[in-house]
Amino acid sequence: MISTKIPKMIYGGDYNPEQYDRETMNEDIRMFKSAKIDFVRVNIFAWAISQKDEVSYDFQWLDEVIDTLYENEIKVGIGTGTAAHPAWLAKKYPDVLRTEFDGKKRKFGGRHNSCPNSLTYQKYASLFVKKLVERYQKHPAVLLWNISNEWGGACYCENCEKAFRVWLKEKYRTLDHVNKAWNTTFWGHTFYDWDEIVTPNLLSEHFGERHTMFQGISLDYARFNSDSMLECHKMEYDIIKKSLPDTIVTTNIMGAYKPLDYQKWAPYMDVIAWDNYPSIETPTSYTAMMHDLMRGLKNGEPFMLMEQTPSQQNWQPYNALKRPGVMRLWSYQAVAHGSDTVLFFQMRRSSGACEKFHGAVIDHVGHENTRVFKEVAELGEELDQLSDTLLNSRVQSKVAIVFDWDNWWAVEYSSGPSISLKYVDEVHKYYKALFDQNIQVDMIGVQEDLSQYEVVIAPVLYMVKPGYAKKIEDFVEKGGIFLTTFLSGIVDENDLVTLGGYPGELRHVLGIWSEEIDALAPEHTNKIVMEKEYGLLKDVYSCSLLFDLIHSEGAEVIATYGKDFYQGRPVVTKNKFGKGQAWYVASSPDDAFLQGLINEIIKEKGIRNDFSGNEPGVEITKRIKGDKTYVFVLNHNSDTVHIELSSVTGLNLLTGEEVFQSIELASYDVAIIEQSK
Template sequence: MTKEYVTSERRLLHGGDYNPEQWKDYPEVLEQDIELMKKSGVNTVSVGMFSWTSMEPEEEVYDFEWLDQVFDRMNSIGGKVILATPSGARPAWMAKKYPEVLRVDSLRRKQLYGARHNHCYTSPYYRSKTQEINRKLAERYQNHPALLLWHISNEYGGECHCNLCQEAFRGWLKARYDNSLEKINQAWWGPFWSHTITDWNQIESPSPIGENLVHGMNLDWRRFVTDQTIDFYKNEIVPLREITPDIPITTNFMSDNPEFIPFRGLDYSKFAKEVDIISWDAYPAWHNDYEETYELASKVAFINDSFKSMKQKPWLLMESTPSLVNWHQYNKPKRPNMHYLSSMQMLAHGSDSNLYFQWRKSRGASEKFHGAVVDHDGSAENRVFKEVSQVGATMEKLSDKVVGTKRKAEVGLLYDWESDWALEDAQGFGLQTKDYPQTLQKHYQAFWEKDIPVDVISKENHFNEYKLLVVPMLYLMSEKTITRLKDFVAAGGTLVSGYMTGLVNESDLAYLGGWKKDLQDIFGIEPIETDTFYPSDSNKISYKEKMYTVKDYATIITNKNADVIGNYLEDFYSETPAVTYNKYHKGQAYYIGARLEEAFNQVFYQDLIDELNLSPILKVDHEVGVSVQGRKVDEDTDIVFIMNFTEKKQTVKIEHEVLDVLTNEMINGKFALEPYEVKVIEK
């Protein structure tokens, strides 16, 4: 296997966001930073994210000397620089002189200067200025040996409703609908509540004042926001591609917190096509009081695997905290060893870096108590600094073996942003219990607990790469997607789906005539109606002579030619199909008609794991809460991370002798893992 390096640096990247512009009046601090970086094993820093005023304190007056020093200092210790473009926070002089750069919110209120990320993506002036500053950065640092990677802006997100964006939205719609108001009215179901559009100027972005009840328009607006954000990004990188064509480009993606589900603001499956490297910022709320640590670890793994799957190659952890954040409801520090464990989890799932926000705590403003490698005491002796140094030392040992490697999954789990947006809009079912991404996480967890690798994919991935495709709750399903699923099963694939699937088309219009015939052919059934439960409601199903509890939703099914392998036990649909199996050409399809307790997922997917001969990277006997993940070095060698995400000592068993990579000792048989402990082994 050929390693696939995401950057020219053939080592794991350790370091993170560095803000030397905040310390220009403290030269002793800047000198200390370099010494502390060497002690902690830092080899890479990210600079420039919010530095526009430091780069251009007045219009067309530039100062890059402080940035020159960062590049030269990092180069002197063999380090690298990830250089960010500064568009994430515009200068005060710009906001004052050119107010068009500031966003207008959905209530049509012009935002004031003072926050970051409130710039208009459509503003011609802002687009021109971002290109101008980016060009100067590229020209200045194009040949510097420390330049490793371009980091474009920071955590793109949000939307603008100004007149410029309204006009851009109308232009986007004209392109999408062939300049036809008739097609728009068909897609948006215009006659509903007299929402027929008769002139382009009548179209405006959704506003909470209008209750956002034209669902087709809402869906198109979200698509437009994604496309306009990507277009702004593509405008930013023009001079970088021109001047530094060999320097790869990324921008840092996110998750939605505190639930730790996919970020819903932008369709990352589209954005991923435009970057050279996937990178993201991970801030899970470890040690919270509403879930077990291993359950949160499974959610982190789910997001990791979604980003890994976007390009099927290693990715970068661009931001994480070595201790705590300052923006959760409760900002709890990581317990001893959790930082090491969480860092190793990132490597195990395909990251070629462990980078932090932030290197040194800000002295003032909103991030003065956000976690950092270097605290206000500037000490190398506190717990956090020592744990970061431990991570750095381990990454140095693992670099030659791990960097550039990836792993293969035989299971694909499909998440779709457009379906998520549409289902959240749907005024039916339970308004607070739809939980599409959370449901996917539970399906994922059933495999994660059994150490089976999973790719979290989009509807545009190649389905035929997988033995098993799990597609829960795909509410919005175009005929193209239906055809692709049908072809996957017909060619021999195994498909799992269920309730709330395939109800509307790509315009969020309900399919007429019942469930699409192709779906009926695949599954051998027809869903007739959905029973939505109050929290006090319940039902049960029988599956393989055991009973499992139904919660939230139950689909009432008419069987056509499927095998019924689970029945409802209560209510007016008692003894009707709840879980079905259908053979279709060379493949097979399962339909799970209800939202069921996790115990069902465990049994159901274990049956499929056995039937399809799905194997973990290493067979390890362990209890729930221990995760075994790995990366394939070559055809004969794997690096495996055995991680204890529980607060108790766990005993694990390995049948074959393996090498502990970090101690260089051989392991065979049973051994203990302390709470939050990790073993890294080679097999």
């Protein structure tokens, strides 16, 4: 972990000195040191600068950069540079270029424009990485290696089509198995030769990016595309690790980024590093969920906040400035959820091209007399004072939410039942209900052990992979509470419906049968009518989107629909199973209902947040390190707030003041309280 390599939380970010002269770089370093910046990433997009043709390599400029940084006690994350191939490579070897979803072959330009299955790209990328490793493997400035940059996109070229067939042969072995998995008897799609299989895009099975005639082939191509880029990542990872087995190798990823199954990528990242770019309107709870999702990729290990903007972004429709204090607040939010770094993109604003208006530590004016730089320097001073205090501390949770990329792809490739169903949005609804009550959450994949949790929530668990229903049954039987929702248990890992009645393999543990699924536009709502009081739940609530028409097969009916032809039919059920309970919520409920339901479930399991109340806009979470507990209190409000902390006493590490069961925080302010024993 990072904490084994350096004595404090590293601070800095992306630096591109190849865009400036050496005099500017020297002035930048002076300012970096004044802001306590001690780490930068370099060489992220510099392949073309160091290699002008097939055989010529010139790293003199990079030698000077890394040496100068080291002389000034600034550590380096060295990028492999392969996120953007050189123009000469595309000109001489056009097979390296991607083909788009509509079938158009790209020319040189942009970034991530390399076909991951181009043998030419793989050859020259690996040669370049080998040269970098040979040159810098012993340089004392290099703290970590950063492969590529924000892997992404998809390719539909002939390279990929051929590679897809090979991938399918490895997965299914025979065409008979492919035909069965994809249900190819539908619409006469039976395949008799591997070469008959083509890429699923607008030229074949798709009528839009989300709409496909054959979910099976599109789902497998999504898996293949993620795996293809992962193989390129692994190629570079193995080159670096062969020479430097003890170094840190990672890549910067992007939260809930749909094209890549990060749960499969995580074993090939020594530390999870991710780029956090919420807008001014992004719910605080959503950003928190992304941090938790990233932390969950490696079983709760601390992660790296690899990128965030010091102020505004450049690629959103409206690129608002971060208000004074917000950069600090959002930096500490990442730390509160498990980050052991605070890093930015970018260190100095570019003078041209598409990121010239993206925020930076050093603005176009070129000096430190700006609001943003002063805020960066103040945060740097605080992090320097914290030193290694928080490093490698952990977030501990008794509640988990299941998030699965295969399930996400399958839900949104499905032809029906609703175009308005968004998997991540439904997951966030349940996360927010916990977040608003300051209950810490682990975001986990289906491969994770459930025994460490008291409550497991799996919204829209449409796809049930082999063995997962049994894992859920064992969890509930031993006393856990499991909750899932409408459109769950419908299909297997190939997106084939599990016959015999919904919710398929979950029917036994849930004690229900879902006969039909009504889908209405989001503005059409129904009512959730409580059959009897359940804790604070006693009113009539609203629900929308999808409406499962379910029958109880032993489950207790907690609430029923209030109108339409299914008025009086169950909408919320609880099934006792062994020592535990399995809940089913048959529609998408309003926030008030979810808050009440979640509150009662966690209370039943003895889970509490240790704090007096839930002040709107105030986030409270904890990290634990040995016998030390650190309570983070974050005021996301633009006004001063008084917060009751009934069981918290200790020292606010950011101010040096003692805290006794309450605290007052100014707008966008933060406290980190080291609790007294």
